[in-house]
Amino acid sequence: MMMRILGSIDRVIGFLCKYLSIAMLVALFILLGLSIILRLVPLFTISGYDEVVEFLFIWIIVLTTVALWREGGLYRVSLFENLLPQAGQLVLSVIINLAMLGFALMLAWYGWQFAANAGETTPFLRMNKVYWHAALPVGGILMSIYSVVWLWRVVAERRTLAQDNNLIG
Template sequence: MLTLTRIFTALDTAVDKVTRWGVITGITTLFVLLLIRVIARATEIAFVAYDEIGELATIWMILLGVVALWRRGMLYRVDVIIAGDAAWKGWLEVFVQLVSLSFAAIMVVYGWQYAVNARETTAILQINKIWYYGALPFCCAIMGIYSALQLVQQVQGNLARGTAGAPVRPAPEGEPAIKHL
């Protein structure tokens, strides 16, 4: 069990680093493209494929940022529902996690179908659009895994307390998002 915990912690740390560096790389790419575009206009040198690279960087930057926030439980919080009846707090959190998991699963299924059925390439660089559209099912699959793990943690916490109790919140920044199962 200790080895499994180490593996999950290592995977969680890897997801944290990849999402952070993915967002940093995406925004850096966009700034570099903007700088190149300004220089190209000032020197009247044609710069093609700006939009293609920018779109690819933007989609991955946004979705990796969503994964980073989802991982920490900070993206979609339905605090109005959870702030209700104290006796049902933990089970309302289970409901919220089920909705989150359902959303991620739907996005994986339809995102995958959309990505696989895309038969187009970009006009200038001839990049297959699956690299653009594939970001959605890939990132949503990771989000679904975190939702499932948080759901299991919440149910275990509810059952251990014997009542609904408080929602299990993901760890703060720098700590593993999933501590135990």
């Protein structure tokens, strides 16, 4: 029962990361395209344009990183891993996953501090920049959770990322 609930939460996170980042990318292309057109034919101006673009960029980067992190789809050099025997591949996978977990925890911790201390307000929209900076701790927390899951799979199930490139399985 608990695994079904966790699997459902995982699928929701995967769905949100994928489709929110796609929607934000489309919005970004529309804004950038409209900006180019409005330079040629200045019918009106887009107020707060830079603020919205900045918001979209940071959240696109974080959401797509979480999506790739979740799927184990980040870039890696498998040449060295393939040269090792099975036991060496497992040890290397543990080291890699611990390093990824360390990075994710640092991102969550320092991202939280950065967001919490962000007293800046955007000039046009008059919004607190915490909504921009919140991407860092949110992404770090999600990446940390997925890193622990990947680490558990490597240690408990003796599977490297190359053998199982899907978290849900």
